Amino acid sequence: xxxxxxxxxxxxxxxxxxxxxxxxxxxxxxxxxxxxxxxxxxxxxxxxxxxxxxxxxxxxxxxxxxxxxxxxxxxxxxxxxxxxxxxxxxxxxxxxxxxxxxxxxxxxxxxxxxxxxxxxxxxxxxxxxxxxxxxxxxxxxxxxxxxxxxxxxxxxxxxxxxxxxxxxxxxxxxxxxxxxxxxxxx
Amino acid sequence: xxxxxxxxxxxxxxxxxxxxxxxxxxxxxxxxxxxxxxxxxxxxxxxxxxxxxxxxxxxxxxxxxxxxxxxxxxxxxxxxxxxxxxxxxxxxxxxxxxxxxxxxxxxxxxxxxxxxxxxxxxxxxxxxxxxxxxxxxxxxxxxxxxxxxxxxxxxxxxxxxxxxxxxxxxxxxxxxxxxxxxxxxx
DNA sequence: GTCTATAATTTGATAGAC
DNA sequence: GTCTATCAAATTATAGAC
Numbered sequence: 001x002x003x004x005x006x007x008x009x010x011x012x013x014x015x016x017x018x019x020x021x022x023x024x025x026x027x028x029x030x031x032x033x034x035x036x037x038x039x040x041x042x043x044x045x046x047x048x049x050x051x052x053x054x055x056x057x058x059x060x061x062x063x064x065x066x067x068x069x070x071x072x073x074x075x076x077x078x079x080x081x082x083x084x085x086x087x088x089x090x091x092x093x094x095x096x097x098x099x100x101x102x103x104x105x106x107x108x109x110x111x112x113x114x115x116x117x118x119x120x121x122x123x124x125x126x127x128x129x130x131x132x133x134x135x136x137x138x139x140x141x142x143x144x145x146x147x148x149x150x151x152x153x154x155x156x157x158x159x160x161x162x163x164x165x166x167x168x169x170x171x172x173x174x175x176x177x178x179x180x181x182x183x184x185x186x
Numbered sequence: 187x188x189x190x191x192x193x194x195x196x197x198x199x200x201x202x203x204x205x206x207x208x209x210x211x212x213x214x215x216x217x218x219x220x221x222x223x224x225x226x227x228x229x230x231x232x233x234x235x236x237x238x239x240x241x242x243x244x245x246x247x248x249x250x251x252x253x254x255x256x257x258x259x260x261x262x263x264x265x266x267x268x269x270x271x272x273x274x275x276x277x278x279x280x281x282x283x284x285x286x287x288x289x290x291x292x293x294x295x296x297x298x299x300x301x302x303x304x305x306x307x308x309x310x311x312x313x314x315x316x317x318x319x320x321x322x323x324x325x326x327x328x329x330x331x332x333x334x335x336x337x338x339x340x341x342x343x344x345x346x347x348x349x350x351x352x353x354x355x356x357x358x359x360x361x362x363x364x365x366x367x368x369x370x371x372x
Numbered sequence: 373g374t375c376t377a378t379a380a381t382t383t384g385a386t387a388g389a390c
Numbered sequence: 391g392t393c394t395a396t397c398a399a400a401t402t403a404t405a406g407a408c
Contacts (some may be wrong), residue, residue, distance in 0.1 A: 020297055022208050022210060025294065099293060106345040106346065108290060109348060117349065124350055148343070148354065149339060149343070149359050153335060156343070156345070159293050160337060160341065163307050163310060172338075173338045175331070181367055
């Protein structure tokens with residue numbers, strides 16, 4: 001999926017706002033104002049808000065995958081790949097002070113158009129699958145469990161860190177995921 | 187803080203909707219419709235929506251503390267107290283299919299009135315402090331770190347479990363928190 | 373405490389010209 | 391692709407009667 005310059009700019013503005021304040025806080029009027037155009041023009045690119053929401057999550061998930069592949073190197077150990085994964089979340093929080101889009105939308109999923117919440121579900125599922133395969137290579141006794149807890153740690157700690165303005169919460173989560181104790185057998 | 191019957195009912199309805207779809211998805215009109223009264227009447231109890239939001243989080247946090255104290259027994263070991271804490275979250279998710287109110291509001295905190303987001307912050311901070319004291323009694327090497335990761339696990343896994351309609355994510359998080367490996371030294 | 377009436381604003385959305 | 395013009399609906403909120 002590729003977008004025009006205008007469509008990309010719409011998605012850029014919408015993404016920032018949505019990651020700060022949620023789906024319902026994003027309005028065509030505000031986006032258009034930031035772009036210096038009229039809100040009616042946005043409907044040319046995304047006829048319904050639902051279309052904008054779906055495109056946003058799809059682009060976000062694709063960009064996440066792209067970035068992950070670019071940051072990975074051929075000779076990386078499973079543990080290094082895990083670290084790269086965690087770093088993607090860390091960069092978003094520390095450099096851009098933004099929570100994961102899917103954490104925000106996931107929290108209000110029952111109020112979203114189904115097409116949007118389905119994309120969020122796909123993002124979580126793909127992340128869990130990717131993490132499971134990494135933990136599997138690390139010979140963790142229960143890779144699926146490790147993957148689910150690791151993703152929960154990242155998403156949950158982002159939220160608490162942002163609210164409390166305390167990055168130590170995220171760092172504690174990231175450290176735990178990368179610690180030996182995390183994937184050691186019980 | 188105590189509320190009249192009407193105020194309590196308003197808060198009840200608002201809480202369910204907010205935990206499903208977020209702050210902006212709650213409207214005076216919808217609440218009034220469910221109560222069989224007019225939306226203007228709600229302003230007698232909560233003049234501004236911000237007041238409703240603040241009252242909601244305060245009541246939620248107080249009810250959480252009350253329930254925790256009631257569920258705890260005098261002879262409980264630290265480990266049993268931890269289990270009781272986790273059970274509060276588990277009950278909300280499994281029995282009522284609701285995410286923690288503060289997880290939802292925390293995710294969109296940057297778009298909330300400051301008085302509301304401050305209450306969310308207080309809830310998180312108090313939970314971390316309570317958990318820290320429990321982990322401290324368990325002789326965990328870093329109780330603060332354990333508390334922050336435990337809360338992150340609970341909040342994050344609730345969101346993912348709800349979106350994916352897969353309670354195994356929450357169970358994996360709960361199991362990890364209560365496992366020996368979680369609070370073992372690295 | 374609840375009502376009627378009303379206001380001001382915002383919002384998503386459409387039709388049709390350029 | 392963007393504009394003007396317009397709309398219907400929703401939303402928060404207030405004033406004043408009952």
